[in-house]
Amino acid sequence: GENVEQHxxxxxxxxxxxxxxxxxxxxSASNYFPWYKQELGKRPQLIIDIRSNxxxxxxxxxxxxxxxxxxxFSLHITETQPEDSAVYFCAAxxxxxxxxxxxxxxxKP
Amino acid sequence: GAGVSQSPxxxxxxxxxxxxxxxxxxxxxxxxxxxxxxxxxxPEFLTYFQNEAQLDKSGLPSDRFxxxxxxxxxxxxxIQRTQQEDSAVYLCASxxxRDLSYEQYFGPGTRLTVT
Numbered sequence: 001g002e003n004v005e006q007h008x009x010x011x012x013x014x015x016x017x018x019x020x021x022x023x024x025x026x027x028s029a030s031n032y033f034p035w036y037k038q039e040l041g042k043r044p045q046l047i048i049d050i051r052s053n054x055x056x057x058x059x060x061x062x063x064x065x066x067x068x069x070x071x072x073f074s075l076h077i078t079e080t081q082p083e084d085s086a087v088y089f090c091a092a093x094x095x096x097x098x099x100x101x102x103x104x105x106x107x108k109p
Numbered sequence: 110g111a112g113v114s115q116s117p118x119x120x121x122x123x124x125x126x127x128x129x130x131x132x133x134x135x136x137x138x139x140x141x142x143x144x145x146x147x148x149x150x151x152p153e154f155l156t157y158f159q160n161e162a163q164l165d166k167s168g169l170p171s172d173r174f175x176x177x178x179x180x181x182x183x184x185x186x187x188i189q190r191t192q193q194e195d196s197a198v199y200l201c202a203s204x205x206x207r208d209l210s211y212e213q214y215f216g217p218g219t220r221l222t223v224t
Contacts, residue, residue, distance in 0.1 A: 006151075034212070043113075043200070043215040046154065089151045097142070097166060097213070099151030 002027040004092050006100025014108050018020075019080050019105045023090035024072045031092040033073050035064060038102075039086045048075070080107045113216035115201050121222045122191045129187045130219045134203030141184050142175055142213060144200040151218060152200055158184060159179065191223045 003026040013019050023033075036044035045085040050057045050064045050073065057064050061080075066073040077084055085107045088106040114133045122128050125184050140159055144152035145168075154168040160181035169176070173192075178184040188195055198220050202213040 036215075043217045045215070046212050054169075085182070091151075096154050096168075097152075097159060098154070101151050102149070 002030060002094050002098040004090060004091055004100045006090050006103060008103060010104045011073045012106045013080050013082060015082060019077045020107055021075045021088055022072060023100050025092040027094045029094035030092040033066060034091050035075050036089045037086045044089060082107050082109050098101055113189060113201055113203050113214050115216040115219050116117055117219060118217060119220050121224060124191060124193060126191050127189045128191055132184045132201030132216060138203035138205050139179055139207050140204040142202045143186050145197045146200055170217050193223050196223045197222055
């Protein structure tokens with residue numbers, strides 16, 4: 001089956017800085033890559049996603065890039081704010097969803 | 110509108126007890142998923158329904174786990190003879206499309222603690 005690895009496991013940045021979270025996957029059949037934000041005690045919520053026929057997608061301060069050849073994709077958050085503090089999960093979909101182990105982002109004011 | 114709801118939100122069970130966890134998906138959503146999320150980990154797939162049909166149950170960890178969605182809406186995840194390793198948050202998610210590569214909407218989860 002698919003194997004999704006995510007790093008770093010924790011990331012601390014100063015407010016206003018950028019944050020980058022990276023994921024790798026193993027199954028070349030994976031064709032859909034969502035990113036979820038999960039605040040403490042809350043449900044995961046989709047923040048951005050990308051399909052395998054696209055290399056980059058942006059939505060305001062959030063962007064995702066995909067390198068199919070290298071089988072990795074990354075989440076980029078610019079101008080971070082304290083409310084961006086949460087756990088972020090990447091996922092890959094070849095027939096079903098496989099999630100990474102999460103990155104705890106702490107944005108210091 | 111109403112999102113995915115789950116009940117109970119918290120459940121404490123003694124080892125060996127049976128539990129039933131309920132999921133109410135968004136009305137009209139065809140696809141329904143169950144995930145198990147251990148502390149500090151990402152969600153792990155358990156099973157998937159398209160309407161009332163259970164199309165994939167390959168993630169269920171043992172035959173003590175059973176899920177159903179008899180009328181294609183509400184789903185129940187049942188765990189028999191609970192063990193301590195079953196302690197986790199159980200998340201339900203639903204999606205409008207049959208094509209699984211679409212947004213899933215998660216419920217708040219049921220935190221199961223087996224003592």
